[in-house]
Structures are given as C-alpha cells and as structure tokens.
Amino acid sequence: MGLSKAEGSEPDQRDEGAAERAGRADEAAEPGGPVEPEGDGPEEVGGLVPGVAEDPQETQVRRARRRRRTRRVLLGAVVLLCTGALLIVGTGWYAYEHYTGRVDRIPNVFPTNVPAAAIPAPSKGGQTFLLVGIDARSDLPTTGKGAKAPEWQPGAQRSDTMMLVHLPADGKHAYVVSLPRDSWVAVPGHGSAKLNAAFSWGGPPLLIDTVQRLSKVKIDHLAVVDWSGFRKLTDAVGGVDITVDKTVSRRNGAGMWDAGTHHMDGDEALDYVRERYGLPRGDLDRTHRQQNFLRAVLNKVLSGDTLSNPLKAKRMLDEVTNSVSVDDSLSNGALRDLIWGMKDVRSSDMAFMNAPVAGFDMIKGQSVVLLDANGTSALWEAMRNDTMADYVASNTLDRLGNKVS
Template identity: 70%
Template sequence: MQSRTVRPGGGALVDDAGGTDGRGITERGAAGPAEGAAAGPAPGAPGATEDPGGPDGAEAPGGAVGAGLLGKPGDSAAPDTSDAPAGPEEERRRRRRRRTRRVLYGALALLCAGVLLVVGTGYWAYEHYTGRVQRIPNVFPTGVPRAAQPPPSRSGSQTFLLVGLDARSDLPTTGSGAEAPEWKPGAQRSDTMMLVHIPADHKHAYVVSLPRDSWVPIPGHGSAKLNAAFSWGGPPLLIDTVQRLTRVKVDHLMVIDWSGFKKLTDDVGGVDITVDKTVSRRNGPGGVWTKGTHHMDGSEALDYVRERYGLPRGDLDRTHRQQNFLRAVLAKTLSAGTFTNPFTLKRTLDQLTSVVSVDDRLSDGDLRSLVWSMRGVRAKDMAFMNAPVAGFDTIDKQSVVLLDANASSGLWEAMRNDTMAHWMATTDGIDELGTRVS
C-alpha cells in the first residue's frame, strides 16, 4: 500500500514516486475505495478517533481534507518528496505545456489586437468620413397640399433620388471639394435621375431611371421635360415633381455632378464596360464604340454615358448606359474586402465623400447605419431598370418620352409597399439592364 502526505498549508499530494499532475494532486493520488479504506476508519465512523486539530478545535493546517489524510500520530507516512527533482520525461512534458500556453496566449493577443484595429479603424472611418460628406440644406419641398403629398415609406425601407448634374461649369459643385453652388436658376440641368429603393431587409437595391426627356407636369410650370424641374426650382421642385408623378416618398437626395463623375471614375482606376453592339460615337473624338469590353477612364466614361443621339432608342438607351456605368463602379467599390480592410475602406470613403452631396436630413448616424447595414450588398444584388414608357413624341418642337401611366402604376405601388422583388418576379416586359445595353 502506498502512503501519501499532505504538506501543511494545502501543499501538493505526493505519491511514492514524487510525481504530480500539475493540479496539486498526484497522478495516482485519486485513490479508489479500497485504498481509501486502508488508510483507516473515516472520521465519524464507529471506532474512529477524530483529530482535534488546532487550538480551540480549529482544523489542522491544510484544511479538512488534509486532516483526514494525515490521520493520527504514529501512522506510517512516506517522506516528503514534493521538492524532489522531476524525471527527464516529466520535465519534457512541463516544457511542452509551457510552450503551448505561450503560443496560445500570443495568438490570442494578436487576434484581439487585430480585431481592435479593424473595429477601431472602421469606427474612426465612419465617424470621420460621414462628418465630411457635404450636406445640401432645404432640399425638400414645403407648402405642398396634403392631397399632393405621398404616403410615408414602409417601415425600414428607404427611397433615394439620385441626381447627376450637368453643371455647365469647370468647377465642382458637389462633394467635399465643391467650389460652386450645386444649383443656380437656369445654370444646371439634371441629366440623370434615378429612384433607388432600399428594402427593409437591406439585402438588395432597386434602381429605376426616369428619362430626362419624360414629359411630365411640373408644379407651377405646366408640362415640360422632367430635367427642367431642377433647372427652374432646384432640388425642392424636382423632388415635388417626382413625388407627385410616382406617389413615392423621396426620403433622401444624393447629387453628383459631371466633374465628380470623372473624378470618381479615375479614382477607382477606370471601369470595364461592355458594349453589346457597335454604335456610332458622337461625343469626344467621334468614331464608333465597337462591340466588346472597354476599359474607360473618366473622360471616356463621361462620353459614353452622355451619348444619346447615336443610340437606337435615344434617351432610353442612355439611361441604361448610365446604369451600366453605375453597376461597373459599384462592382469595384463594393467588393468583399471594402468593409473588412481598413485601408480599402478609407480609400473608398475618400473617393465617395469627395464627389457626392446629400440632403441635410441624412445625419451622420443615419449614413453610418445605412453603410453598415448594406455592407453585404454587391452589384449583383442590385436590379436596374427604366420606368415603363409608352412611346415618343415631339411637343413644342422638343423630342420627348411619354411614360406609360398604366404600366408604371404597379411599379410605383411596389416601391411604396416595399414589394419590389415580388413585382419583378410577376411582371413581364420590364425594361431591365441586361436586356438592352448599347
């Protein structure tokens, strides 16, 4: 039978070989019932003699467990070998355990540092850059009769009006580098107008282009081309016109001018745009756009999206070109690593805040929440289409686009009710990007 000792003060339990398992208990120290019984009657059992312990009946040093194992004076006990040198095999095991612990602690420290760096840098970037976005004041219409106001957007969904301006100025009018007002009466035209609907789940986006030549009622001005609304009354008149036309509430406005358009294209290193068939090129150096994929810098991309006279459907094909460009830019800026790599995130936010302006109702917190909630959206998750068109006409010596009120009603209802996915799945004849790209 082995005898075991407990050092005063709760020292390690030691077997005859002197080995421990690193927890203060010998590898063989967890005795089975037979060995425990051999040590003598348990305290309190018939015939057992209790050790009175320390003064006033206190427990003996080492606690109740130690007292039970020590037994009475005179019991046979092995010498205290707890300080005996460990064997070579045991020493190797100890060294391996120490190395393993050091590696694990080091890896954990590096992981924590990396997480803190990414989260901290991302939070700083959101805080810093959202505060740099240029805000446009007083963009929403006032004094609109209640009957002409659209119902509020469904909870959680939002609709943006994205406007591309032909500012007729060499000075940037949008973004953090703006050097001229974004609107002066008669000085700017809205050449691009898109309603961007973001559903409540923030997993997709739906982009609907409103042709600039659409013949529509403009409050206080009678009927005219849609792009005249911005020229005459700036953002408030354009928003009022679009809301009355669609009965869709515009929650926010986002504006970029052609100067910013060129800069953004160059900042992302140009874009690859596929032309589906060879067509004439009236802007820039002239010639043709040959069928195939073209890598375009800012100037080339601007020529591409502004072209309409050489296109079979004029303004409608031009809106698809604009969508084609937007999809190409988004594919580069919304890559999987944009939101996880702090350096990529910084560069992307630098590019966007330098060219884009938003309404002053879109707070820094709103913008941060929007960016974060849509971090998983890629270009493939976005649908691009034109508003339904009934045909073309010439009015007051102007070539105009006639919107199809009947076909449009279902689209605008789906946008109001946040049911765009269902509408697209159940509607035929949608003029969607991919069907036609020139």
C-alpha cells in the same frame, strides 16, 4: 570528538546550501530581482543535484515560479489578443466616423408649402432615394467636399440623370428605376415640361416635389453627384469595363463606339453616358448607359481586388466622399446603418430598369418621352408597398441586360 564534529557539520552545510538556493529563488520572484535560469547548472538534471535529495521547500518554490511564469505568458497572450481586437474595432469605427463625417450635406432639399394632398405617405417598408446626376458643363465641382460652386443656381444646371433607388427592408436587394430626363410631366407652378427642367427652375425641392407628385412615392433621401465627381470616381477605381453590343457613332468624341468591351477612364465614361443622339432609342438608351456605368462601378468597388487593397480602398472612399452630396437629414449614424445594412448586396442583387414608357412625341418643338400611366402606376405601388421583388418577377420591363448600346 573531532570525528563527531565533522559528521555533525555535513548536514549543516547541506542545509546552508538549500537555504541559499531557496533565497535565490525568493529574490527571483521579487519584482526587479535577479533572473533565475531554468536549470541550476550543467551538473544538474531536471533541477536535482545527482546524489542529493531535493529539499521539499525548494520543490515548492520551483513549482510556484513555474506557475507564475505560465500565468505571465497567458496574461501576455490575452493582452495581445485584446489589443489586436480593439485595434481592429477601433480602426473600423474610425473609418465609419471618418468617411460618413466627410460626406457633404445639402440643406433645405425637401419642398415646403406643399398642399397636404400632394405629400405622399411613408412607404410600408424600405427607403427610396432620388439619385441625381447634374450636368453643370463646368470644370468646377458642384458637389462633395471639394465643391467650388453651388449645387444649384437657377438655369445653370439640369439634372441629366434621375434614378429612384429603392432599398427594401430586407437589405438583400436594390432596385434602380431611371426616369428619362425628357419625360413630359407636370412641374408644380410651371405647367407641363420636361422632367429635367424642374431642377433647373427650382433645384432639389422642386425636383423632389415633381417626382413625388408624379409617383406618389415618398422620397426619403437625396444624393447628388456632378460630372466632375463622375470623372474622379471612375478614375479612383482604376477605370471600368463596359460592354457595347453593337457599333454606334460617337457624337461626343472622335470615332465610333465599337462593339465589344471597353476599359474606360473618367473622360471616356463621361462621353459614354452623355451620348444619346447616336443611339437607336435616344434618351431611353442613354439611361441604360447610365445604369450600365453604375453597375460597372459597383462591380469594381465591391471586387476583392479593391476591398482587399487598403490603398485602393482608401482612394476610392476618398473620392466617393469628395464627390457625393446628400441631404442634411441623413445623419452619420443613419448613413452608417445604411452601409452596414447593405453590406452583403452586390451588383448581381440589383435590378436596373427604365420607368414604363408609352412612346415619344414632339410637344412645343421639343422631343419628349411619354410615360405609360398604367405601367408606372403598378411600379409606384410596388415601391410604396415594398413589394418590388414581386413586381419585377411578374412584369415585362425595360431592364438593363448584360450589354447595351
């Protein structure tokens, strides 16, 4: 009887042990329950007790636990990936919102009360900007978020830099055409005068009206920067490298501009683009200097060294948005679309040129530039038709070379 009882109790003990282990597995599966180690102890191999067959119920519990653990790992990885993607997208969107929202807007820049015959039709493709650099001869910034003086006051500023920037519909190139400040043109309501006088007399509306009547090209948007912003932008990108092809006198500073490559900070670059009296072609060479500077800045801004360095990129973007003002019809969304559409354009994809010139003259005691009516007619037509690539390929132009005076 005792032997029979002993033989009958051994299976019961094994059943109790299996039930106890199954209970521990169930507790580990419950939220907040004790954590079950992967093995059942040093005496086990692969979860089995030597000499004891594993219970089918325990095998199912163990497999279920492994499946849950695998799902948790996969779910965690997916959550991390999604969070990372959202952070990247969110940061990019914040940057777009932050910087486009910071750009200063100028109200009422477009002319009003203009005869219908003097209003050009929209171009057949792309957009055309009028880029204006104003010389207030003041240390007070007049453009951008940091402006401490109006962008324009009658007689206080002249537009020393005027460029028509045509961005074609394909978003692959950009064409920059400088209008010499001394160009002798018809200024509405003032007769004939130098082009830069239009801004001094009537601010952005009169300058836009003058350029549109001259070219019959619709100006879609205006961008303005003054010399204070010019200096800061140059310094923000760590200065620029500009190559001078021959030694010339330096009227705005001491010494000479020696032939060779110069690394210029903001003050030096300002002297460089203001210079014209010591240059062989005067105002025409100065416009090429302005283009040369713009190209040098773009090269620096778009370089991997700037874009891959968060601190440099932030400083550069801060100064751009602090220094530049645009018309108030250029919304944040339109500005974002413009930036995104031109994201692959590099300075090598840009063509810099002067408007065709017939010669020079003295009128009313002033040295002036005479635009070539025939040459400019073909240029303006190419802008209107968004065929600037064909125009550049088929015409002899006063283009910016690799080096300028």
